[in-house]
Amino acid sequence: MERTEPGRRERKKAATRQALSSAARELFLERGFDNVTVAEIADAADTAVSTLFAHFPGGKEALILGHGDEREAALAAAVRDRAEGTSILEALRDFLATRGPFDPNRDPQARRVADLVVATPALRAYARTLWTGCEDALTKVIAEESGQDDFSVRLLARYVLEVPDLAGVEADPAAALDAAFVFLRRGWPGF
Amino acid sequence: MERTEPGRRERKKAATRQALSSAARELFLERGFDNVTVAEIADAADTAVSTLFAHFPGGKEALILGHGDEREAALAAAVRDRAEGTSILEALRDFLATRGPFDPNRDPQARRVADLVVATPALRAYARTLWTGCEDALTKVIAEESGQDDFSVRLLARYVLEVPDLAGVEADPAAALDAAFVFLRRGWPGF
DNA sequence: CTCCGAAGATACACTCATTATGATTTCGGA
DNA sequence: TCCGAAATCATAATGAGTGTATCTTCGGAG
Numbered sequence: 001m002e003r004t005e006p007g008r009r010e011r012k013k014a015a016t017r018q019a020l021s022s023a024a025r026e027l028f029l030e031r032g033f034d035n036v037t038v039a040e041i042a043d044a045a046d047t048a049v050s051t052l053f054a055h056f057p058g059g060k061e062a063l064i065l066g067h068g069d070e071r072e073a074a075l076a077a078a079v080r081d082r083a084e085g086t087s088i089l090e091a092l093r094d095f096l097a098t099r100g101p102f103d104p105n106r107d108p109q110a111r112r113v114a115d116l117v118v119a120t121p122a123l124r125a126y127a128r129t130l131w132t133g134c135e136d137a138l139t140k141v142i143a144e145e146s147g148q149d150d151f152s153v154r155l156l157a158r159y160v161l162e163v164p165d166l167a168g169v170e171a172d173p174a175a176a177l178d179a180a181f182v183f184l185r186r187g188w189p190g191f
Numbered sequence: 192m193e194r195t196e197p198g199r200r201e202r203k204k205a206a207t208r209q210a211l212s213s214a215a216r217e218l219f220l221e222r223g224f225d226n227v228t229v230a231e232i233a234d235a236a237d238t239a240v241s242t243l244f245a246h247f248p249g250g251k252e253a254l255i256l257g258h259g260d261e262r263e264a265a266l267a268a269a270v271r272d273r274a275e276g277t278s279i280l281e282a283l284r285d286f287l288a289t290r291g292p293f294d295p296n297r298d299p300q301a302r303r304v305a306d307l308v309v310a311t312p313a314l315r316a317y318a319r320t321l322w323t324g325c326e327d328a329l330t331k332v333i334a335e336e337s338g339q340d341d342f343s344v345r346l347l348a349r350y351v352l353e354v355p356d357l358a359g360v361e362a363d364p365a366a367a368l369d370a371a372f373v374f375l376r377r378g379w380p381g382f
Numbered sequence: 383c384t385c386c387g388a389a390g391a392t393a394c395a396c397t398c399a400t401t402a403t404g405a406t407t408t409c410g411g412a
Numbered sequence: 413t414c415c416g417a418a419a420t421c422a423t424a425a426t427g428a429g430t431g432t433a434t435c436t437t438c439g440g441a442g
Contacts, residue, residue, distance in 0.1 A: 009438050013390070037427065048392045053429065060428075125320075151358075151367050155374060158357055159350055166349055167342075176342050183346060187378035200409050204419070229399065239421045244400065251399075 017055045019045040024063035029112055033060075033120045061126035064113060068130040072137050079141045088145055088191045092160050093181045100127075101168040102177055118169055128165040135161055146191060156188050208246045210236040215254035220303055224251075224311045252317035255304060259321040263328050270332045279336055279382045283351050284372045291318075292359040293368055309360055322352040337382060347379050 006014070023044035027036045038060055042049045056062040075095060082091035096102060101114050117123040138157040143149040167176035185191075197205070214235035218227045229251055233240045247253040266286060273282035287293060292305050308314040329348040334340040358367035376382075 007439075009389075012438090016391085038429085039427080049429090050393075050431095051391055054391080057429095129316075151361055151370050152374065155357060155371055158353060162349060162353060166346060170342060179342050180346055183343065183378040187374040198410075200418075203408090207420085228397085240400090241402095241422080242420055245419075248400095 016045070016047055016051065020047060020052055020055055021063050021066075024060075025113065028064060029116060033116065033123055058126075061123055065117070065123065065127055065130060068133045071130060072134045075134050076137050076141045079138070079145060088142060089160075089181060089185055089188065093177065096160075096164060096177060097174065100164065101173040102164075104174065114168075124165065128162075131161040131164055132158065142191070152188070156184070156191065159184060159187075207236065207238055207242065211238060211243055211246055212254050212257075215251075216304065219255060220307060224307065224314055249317075252314055256308070256314065256318055256321060259324045262321060263325045266325050267328050267332045270329070270336060279333060280351075280372060280376055280379065284368065287351075287355060287368060288365065291355065292364040293355075295365065305359075315356065319353075319356040322355055323349065326352055333382070343379070347375070347382065350375060 020041065024036070024041045027041060027044060038052055039049055041060075041063065042052045045052070052063075053059075056067075058067050075092075078095035079088055079091050082088070086094075101118070103110075106114075117127055135154070135157050138161065139154045142157060143153050146153070163177060163180045167173050167180055170176035211232065215227070215232045218232060218235060229243055230240055232251075232254065233243045236243070243254075244250075247258075249258050266283075269286035270279055270282050273279070277285075292309070294301075297305075308318055326345070326348050329352065330345045333348060334344050337344070354368060354371045358364050358371055361367035
């Protein structure tokens with residue numbers, strides 16, 4: 001059978017995962033990313049270090065930022081399932097506008113985390129790799145949706161995925177996001 | 192006085208630096224980047240590990256790729272000292288065309304190194320950070336030379352510096368480089 | 383209900399990069 | 413000749429991440 005509710009095992013697994021990532025979040029926010037060791041996080045979550053790495057093979061930074069699975073799926077879906085008459089670039093802009101530093105209405109917790117990410121080089125770099133990790137997938141979707149498949153498509157994908165990192169540190173992230181897409185639309189008319 | 196020839200001290204320093212980086216190059220080419228430890232490199236160069244890190248604070252990857260100092264200076268100079276009547280983007284394209292995978296005439300040694308970099312994720316990532324490490328400097332120069340200074344300039348700088356990483360892995364790197372600049376010129380006419 | 387196998391969790395030991403420390407050598411210039 | 417600075421060195425410590433073998437616990441087959 002397929003659709004039984006989670007069961008105790010999966011619930012416990014999710015619980016430890018949750019414990020780990022929220023312990024990490026608290027410690028990072030309190031003392032800064034670099035001043036917290038994985039051992040301390042594991043301790044705070046009352047688990048073994050091995051368990052931490054079993055849940056987050058991506059390492060320390062994955063504890064707050066997750067791995068890019070949902071991100072990638074959501075991104076591809078945003079393009080593929082865009083509203084009739086919406087261009088690819090519009091769909092991408094709208095999707096990014098709901099994310100991280102660009103979302104105007106987000107809880108203060110998320111705001112503090114976003115600030116920490118922007119202020120911590122290691123985290124900012126990791127966030128960027130999460131985005132650019134979607135590059136292959138995005139390239140594929142754009143190729144399918146546009147009927148075009150060459151270097152220019154890969155270039156566009158990379159450039160789109162660089163926008164969050166760049167715009168995120170600007171004084172007005174949302175405005176910067178829009179500004180970036182003006183240039184992308186000019187470079188890739190028809191997308 | 193200022194211009195005495197290097198002197199024994201500086202010569203020795205340069206020699207150990209040279210010994211380290213060529214030992215690293217040989218070992219990496221022979222056994223792959225990930226299968227060589229810094230201890231082995233230091234041994235091969237007959238120095239202490241501490242000395243290795245004194246010369247290359249950037250870590251293992253800096254041993255083949257260097258740090259970005261000359262790179263940054265050369266890049267800024269290429270824009271600032273460009274020929275009369277040459278646009279900023281043309282100057283940048285021409286500069287990049289002489290670099291790494293894009294240079295048509297380079298010795299086989301350099302070719303093997305470039306291949307290794309492209310094939311090794313850690314090295315490719317480091318090479319990319321070296322380029323994007325020039326972002327602030329390039330942004331500044333473009334702002335000065337164009338008289339424009341806002342987010343769009345930073346965006347352009349980032350996009351230019353992403354080109355090497357992207358075009359470098361294409362079947363025809365030089366052609367990809369040119370293709371990328373077609374889009375950049377379209378997005379930033381007047382640069 | 384019982385029992386077996388797999389999944390999760392754990393402890394432990396290990397490798398490796400990188401940093402810190404303090405001693406020791408070795409030039410270069412006064 | 414002698415002093416100070418720079419380069420090198422050995423050594424130890426920290427901290428991330430991996431591998432392994434063991435133990436516990438749940439879920440499903442019988």
